[in-house]
Amino acid sequence: MNGNGSVYNARNAEIVIALVFELIFIGLYIQSILIGDVTRSLWPLIAIILTLVPFAFEWKDKVSLPFGLKMAVPFALFLHVAGGIMRWYWEVPFFDKLAHVVSAIALGLILFTMYQYLDYLEYVKKRPFFKKRIRIFRTQEGDVLAGIIIILVIFGFAWEFSEYLIDLFYLTTYNFGLVDSVTDFLGDIIGLLIVIYLVHRSMETIPPGEHLDYLLLGNTLNNRSLTPDVLPIAEKMEFL
Numbered sequence: 001m002n003g004n005g006s007v008y009n010a011r012n013a014e015i016v017i018a019l020v021f022e023l024i025f026i027g028l029y030i031q032s033i034l035i036g037d038v039t040r041s042l043w044p045l046i047a048i049i050l051t052l053v054p055f056a057f058e059w060k061d062k063v064s065l066p067f068g069l070k071m072a073v074p075f076a077l078f079l080h081v082a083g084g085i086m087r088w089y090w091e092v093p094f095f096d097k098l099a100h101v102v103s104a105i106a107l108g109l110i111l112f113t114m115y116q117y118l119d120y121l122e123y124v125k126k127r128p129f130f131k132k133r134i135r136i137f138r139t140q141e142g143d144v145l146a147g148i149i150i151i152l153v154i155f156g157f158a159w160e161f162s163e164y165l166i167d168l169f170y171l172t173t174y175n176f177g178l179v180d181s182v183t184d185f186l187g188d189i190i191g192l193l194i195v196i197y198l199v200h201r202s203m204e205t206i207p208p209g210e211h212l213d214y215l216l217l218g219n220t221l222n223n224r225s226l227t228p229d230v231l232p233i234a235e236k237m238e239f240l
Contacts, residue, residue, distance in 0.1 A: 014070040018051055021074035025051070025081065032085045040084050047077040063120065063216040066202065069109040076106040096180075097187040100159075104152055104191025105198075111148045112199050115139050119213035139212045141203050145196055152195070156188035 029044035051074040054065050079099040083089040089096050119139050122128040137147060160181045206214050 010067055011064075014067070015055075017071045018055070018074055021078055022048055022051055024078060025074075028081055028085050035085075037085060040081075043081045043084065047074070047081050050074075050077060061120070065113055066109055066116075066198075066215065068198070069106075069113060072102065072106040072109055076103040079103070097183055100156075100184050100187030101191040101194075104156070104188045105194055107155060108148055108152055108192065108195030109198070111151055112144070112195070112202070113216070115144050115147070116212050116216040119211040120216050123211050123213055124217070141200070144203070144212070145199060148195060148199065149192060152188065152192050156185050159188075160184060 025044040025047045029041055032038075032041035032044065051070075054070045054073060057063075058065055076099070079095075079102055083095060083099060089099075115137075118128075118137065137143070163181075202215055203212070206212065
């Protein structure tokens with residue numbers, strides 16, 4: 001099988017998996033209504049919309065998002081939505097740890113796409129979103145990895161704090177104490193390490209002289225100049 005055929009089949013697989021998750025979200029919505037969980041009945045509807053966002057983004061800008069993103073996003077949404085409606089958070093051991101791992105991967109891929117889009121705006125659309133004066137928003141590999149690490153760590157702490165606040169105001173039991181928070185954060189770190197590996201491997205496929213947006217354009221490189229802009233000399237590695 002040629003390379004184009006493999007890419008085509010992979011993209012089709014993403015579509016099929018996303019459609020399966022959409023059907024599952026419809027089923028979870030029906031289940032939430034049947035058990036009278038009106039508050040959580042909104043979650044499957046929101047998940048249905050969010051699952052379609054990456055596809056709409058691809059269609060609008062005629063790009064190809066990183067492989068796996070359109071599967072990781074609905075999978076993460078499914079774990080969180082089903083975890084509440086089906087009570088798996090409380091009844092299935094380590095379920096929330098899996099949710100943290102998958103959510104970190106999904107968010108990491110979204111952040112990686114954001115970095116690609118910054119270069120896409122600058123080199124394809126010729127409309128840079130902003131001058132990359134903030135170190136973690138530059139698109140050299142070290143800066144990309146540092147930015148993803150920093151944002152995911154901040155998000156992990158924010159998520160644990162939000163669980164504590166939800167329990168405080170709504171008298172729920174999403175957080176079971178310090179041990180639960182530490183193991184949740186461990187799940188975030190595992191997801192982060194997987195993302196770092198995937199990002200590094202993806203950036204290794206960029207040809208010399210190309211920018212990060214090369215990964216977004218995929219087989220549509222005719223959208224940009226035949227002579228790519230020369231990448232700037234890599235600056236020394238810094239986090240900020």
